[in-house]
Amino acid sequence: MDLFIDLLTGLCFFLGSLCIIIGACGLIKLPDVFSRIHAAGMIDTGGTAFFILGMIIQSGWSLITVKLLLIGIFIFFTSPVTSHVTANLAREKGIVPVGKKIGKLL
Amino acid sequence: MFLAALTACAVSALLVLARIILGKTTFDRVLAVNSLGTIIVIGIALHGFYANRPEFLDIAIVYALINFIGTVAILKLFSTGSLKGNNK
Amino acid sequence: MISELMINAFLVSIMLAIGIALLKSRSVIYTVLLTSAYSLVAALMFITLDAVDVAFTEASVGAGISTVLFLAAMAFLPKKEEQTVNNQAFPAVICLVLGGVLIWCSYDLPEIGLATSPIHQHIVPEYILGSRDDIGIPNIVTSVLASYRGYDTFGETIVVFTAGIAVLAILKNNKKTLNKIKSQKKVVKNG
Amino acid sequence: MISSTLGVWNYWIVFFLMMIGLFLVIGRKNLLKKIVGLTIFQTSVFLLYITFGKIQGGTPPILNNINETVYSNPLPHVLILTAIVVGVATTALGLSLVLRINSEYGSIEEEDISAQDLIDYHDLIETSKKISVKFKK
Numbered sequence: 003m004d005l006f007i008d009l010l011t012g013l014c015f016f017l018g019s020l021c022i023i024i025g026a027c028g029l030i031k032l033p034d035v036f037s038r039i040h041a042a043g044m045i046d047t048g049g050t051a052f053f054i055l056g057m058i059i060q061s062g063w064s065l066i067t068v069k070l071l072l073i074g075i076f077i078f079f080t081s082p083v084t085s086h087v088t089a090n091l092a093r094e095k096g097i098v099p100v101g102k103k104i105g106k107l108l
Numbered sequence: 109m110f111l112a113a114l115t116a117c118a119v120s121a122l123l124v125l126a127r128i129i130l131g132k133t134t135f136d137r138v139l140a141v142n143s144l145g146t147i148i149v150i151g152i153a154l155h156g157f158y159a160n161r162p163e164f165l166d167i168a169i170v171y172a173l174i175n176f177i178g179t180v181a182i183l184k185l186f187s188t189g190s191l192k193g194n195n196k
Numbered sequence: 197m198i199s200e201l202m203i204n205a206f207l208v209s210i211m212l213a214i215g216i217a218l219l220k221s222r223s224v225i226y227t228v229l230l231t232s233a234y235s236l237v238a239a240l241m242f243i244t245l246d247a248v249d250v251a252f253t254e255a256s257v258g259a260g261i262s263t264v265l266f267l268a269a270m271a272f273l274p275k276k277e278e279q280t281v282n283n284q285a286f287p288a289v290i291c292l293v294l295g296g297v298l299i300w301c302s303y304d305l306p307e308i309g310l311a312t313s314p315i316h317q318h319i320v321p322e323y324i325l326g327s328r329d330d331i332g333i334p335n336i337v338t339s340v341l342a343s344y345r346g347y348d349t350f351g352e353t354i355v356v357f358t359a360g361i362a363v364l365a366i367l368k369n370n371k372k373t374l375n376k377i378k379s380q381k382k383v384v385k386n387g
Numbered sequence: 388m389i390s391s392t393l394g395v396w397n398y399w400i401v402f403f404l405m406m407i408g409l410f411l412v413i414g415r416k417n418l419l420k421k422i423v424g425l426t427i428f429q430t431s432v433f434l435l436y437i438t439f440g441k442i443q444g445g446t447p448p449i450l451n452n453i454n455e456t457v458y459s460n461p462l463p464h465v466l467i468l469t470a471i472v473v474g475v476a477t478t479a480l481g482l483s484l485v486l487r488i489n490s491e492y493g494s495i496e497e498e499d500i501s502a503q504d505l506i507d508y509h510d511l512i513e514t515s516k517k518i519s520v521k522f523k524k
Contacts, residue, residue, distance in 0.1 A: 198393070200443070201393040201394070201396075202393065204393075204396075204397055205393050205396045205397065208396070208397055208400040208401070208434070209400065211400070211404060211434075212400050212403055212404060215403070215404050215407040215408075215427060216407070218407065218411070218423070218427065219407060219410065219411070224417075224419055224420075227419075227420065227423050228423075231423055231426060231427075234427065234430065235430070238430050238433070238434065241434065242433075242434075242437055245437045245438060245440070245441045245459075246440070246441055246442075246445055246446065246447045246448070246459035247437045247440065247447070247459070247463075247464045247467070248447045248449070249464055249468055250433070250437060250464050250467050250468055250471070253468055253471050253472070254430075254433075254471060257471055257472065257475050258430070258471060258474075258475070261475055262426065262475060262478060265475075265478060265479055265482055266419075266422075266423075266482070269419070269482040269483075269485065269486055270419070272486055272489065272490075273419060273485070273486070273489055273495055274489075274494070274495065284414050287410055287413045287414035288410060288414065290409075290413070291406040291407075291409050291410045291413075291414075292406070294406060294409070295402050295403060295405070295406040298402040298405070298406075299398075299399055299402055302395055302398040302399065302402065303395070305395070305398055307391070307394035307395065308393075308394050308395070308397055308398075308438055308441060308443075309394075309441050309442055309443030309444075309445075310442075310443070311442050311443065311445075311457070313439075315439050315440070315460060315462075315463075316442065316460055319462070320460050320461065320462055323461065323462070324448070324450075324458055324461070327450065328450055334449055334450040334451075335448070335449050335450075336448040336449065336450065336458065336461040337448055337461045337464050337465055337468065340461055340462065340465045341465050341468060341469075345465055348465075348469060349469065352469045352472060352473060355473050355476060356472060356473065356476045359476035359477065359479060359480050360476070360479075362480055362483075363479055363480055363483045366480075366483045366484060366486075366487050367483050367486065367487065
């Protein structure tokens with residue numbers, strides 16, 4: 003049983019690590035703000051979700067689980083707000099997305 | 109296992125830090141600081157498990173909130189020029 | 197054993213990178229952003245060095261309140277630093293020499309995490325035992341802060357209170373006294 | 388070799404950070420940057436103290452019921468807990484002073500402020516000369 007729990011946790015951690023590394027590479031590689039928001043979202047959702055799931059599996063059922071769930075809920079509510087505010091403000095301040103034909107969209 | 113996860117956090121923190129330093133516009137930097145905060149929240153939780161005393165997750169909760177407040181305050185200042193009201 | 201040291205070294209190097217970026221930054225909002233990130237990494241560093249309460253305080257006070265204070269002040273200040281062509285060689289030389297002396301002295305400091313270093317010998321074992329037996333609070337930091345070193349904490353509250361009153365007195369909108377001073381100046385100028 | 392280098396690495400970087408803070412305070416002319424430098428200096432001193440308190444293989448100083456636990460040194464934590472709160476009070480005071488200076492001089496660059504002071508000083512000298520001339524008459 004212990005081995006099974008450890009295996010599940012390891013799988014979750016592997017997926018989470020993959021998510022945050024892909025997200026960080028995206029932050030470096032992608033060309034402008036609007037596309038980098040996708041990468042940041044990858045870190046905020048995929049990374050935290052998998053890591054917190056792995057730690058919940060590891061900790062069993064106790065107060066720690068509740069705290070982990072609280073962290074997850076906070077990040078899940080605050081991350082979209084931050085992304086939305088950033089994108090909205092960047093559009094207002096006149097940053098043109100890469101590859102947009104001027105006058106077509108928006 | 110926890111050490112490996114911490115290493116992944118470290119690598120991504122380095123990459124995000126590079127974006128903070130290289131970033132062209134302020135929005136890139138705000139986005140990257142927010143991501144760095146998220147990675148640090150994960151790192152605190154992981155370090156608690158790694159050191160065998162996972163009671164200290166309260167700090168991670170405080171972090172998740174403080175990070176959000178800081179980012180939104182910076183963006184608000186950047187958009188309206190002051191922290192009070194919503195006049196533009 | 198060595199992994200703890202590696203984690204510490206990595207985090208502290210990240211803090212150094214943020215500090216160097218601070219040196220090169222020109223716009224003020226970027227500086228405030230970097231200070232916020234610096235406080236975040238510092239608090240993670242405090243956790244890896246076993247200072248949980250300090251990390252809690254640094255997270256809420258250092259990263260939260262400081263950033264908001266800086267931003268609230270920045271709303272009334274000019275946003276860009278002027279490009280001055282002054283000579284910065286003299287301060288740089290002072291800093292380098294002082295840093296070199298400090299690093300030279302650091303060879304006499306005990307290695308990190310040595311249980312036999314002098315700081316751990318004197319009064320701390322008594323505090324740990326006393327916190328368990330006499331006071332009964334599981335958090336040793338709290339029992340030292342509120343009981344053994346209670347007067348220090350009392351002095352701290354006085355300092356914070358004085359600072360608050362000073363801020364209010366400085367920022368008070370005292371246009372009457374200002375006008376009085378200006379009129380006096382005019383009287384002096386006109387003879 | 389690696390272990391001994393890592394054993395003093397924290398101290399070195401902490402000293403570098405201190406010097407960065409000191410340079411920001413004495414080398415920059417912008418008053419806001421000076422306060423940021425003070426913050427950096429403070430945090431590096433905190434790090435130095437907390438580094439002294441660490442014991443290898445220890446746990447945070449919160450009592451658990453296992454007998455043979457090694458706790459890290461709680462005394463630096465107490466000192467730094469006090470210092471952080473006082474540091475924020477100092478930052479607030481400095482920022483309010485900067486705001487007041489800005490409302491009085493219209494600038495937070497050190498050179499502008501000293502130039503305006505110089506002009507005021509010369510004005511004062513000239514008016515006092517006039518007054519003394521009047522008295523002699």
